[in-house]
Amino acid sequence: MIQQPIADRAISARDLSIEYSPLDVHSRIVAVHGVSFDLAFGETLGIIGASGSGKSTLAQILAGRAHRSQADGAFGWEPPSAASPVAGSPGICGGSLTVLGTSLRYLRAAQRTEFVKRVGYLPQDGAQRLTASFTVEENVAEPMLSLGRQTDRRMVGQRVATLIDAVHLPLAVLERRPWELSSGQRQRVALARALILEPELLVADEPTIGVDLTMRRDILRIIPELQAVRSFSAIVVSHDLAVVTEVSDRIAVLSDGMIVALDTLDALFLAPDHPYLKSLAEVVAEQS
DSSP states (O other), X not given: OOOOOSSSSSEEEEEEEEEEXXXXXXGOEEEEEEEEEEEOTTOEEEEEXXXXXXXXXXXXXXXXXXXXXXXXXXXXOOOSSSSOOOTTOXXXXXXXXXXXXXXXXXXXXXXXXXXXXXXXXXXXXXXXXXXXXXXXXXXXXXXXXXXXSOOOHHHHHHHHHHHHHHTTOOGGGGGSOGGGSOHHHHHHHHHHHHHTTOOSEEEEESTTTTOOHHHHHHHHHHHHHHHHHHOOEEEXXXXXXXXXXXXXXXXXXXXTTEEEEEEOHHHHTSSOOSHHHHHHHHHHHHHO
């Protein structure tokens, strides 16, 4: 069952900045600059931006999937093992970020392990990350089976089957391997995998990447369908305005690592005053 977090909103970001720190500590790159936004429980926020705008970096941080350790403890995560810090991984370098009642600014490895169970993450390459030698059932079940405790295999199988049906796939795919499926089918398997732990928040980065128009519409219908039943909040990241407008209650427009607009679709383009926002307004005008 979903645990109610001790917070009045699913996400609260205040003046949040994120940077990459390569092996050369003097070459830090700030990817997200002082963004502030909230996400209400049950709400879907779309984040749109061009390539290099920082949207995928922001998604990775929101989902708790970035990990980096700094000697001074000033920011970032500890790595999930005793290995050396990952060169080039992002970390929080300014402001605050609270997700599901958990402050992520100084999140440690043990806290991160528990936190990521509560957040479903569909990365851009989620379909490619499926293990080729595993069946679909094994791929979807893997996050549950890796929890390191006794797990009722029958219960896991039932949950996997329920999710496969919910993402509009026939149960016959359960015994197939990812390479036997179409790109759209693999993407839906990856979505099912992201939701297997019944998360309170879904972060989907380019959820329709690599799929054709028909499959894209199907995937975009699935997210609100599942949200209505499972009551999770959602962040949907895309470079495609049509994707975020299909599923989002509000839209944040990211440009050069900064939020230049955040509002409902109807209000967003009433008086666009940023070049990127103006270009999106032109797309809307052409489609209307």
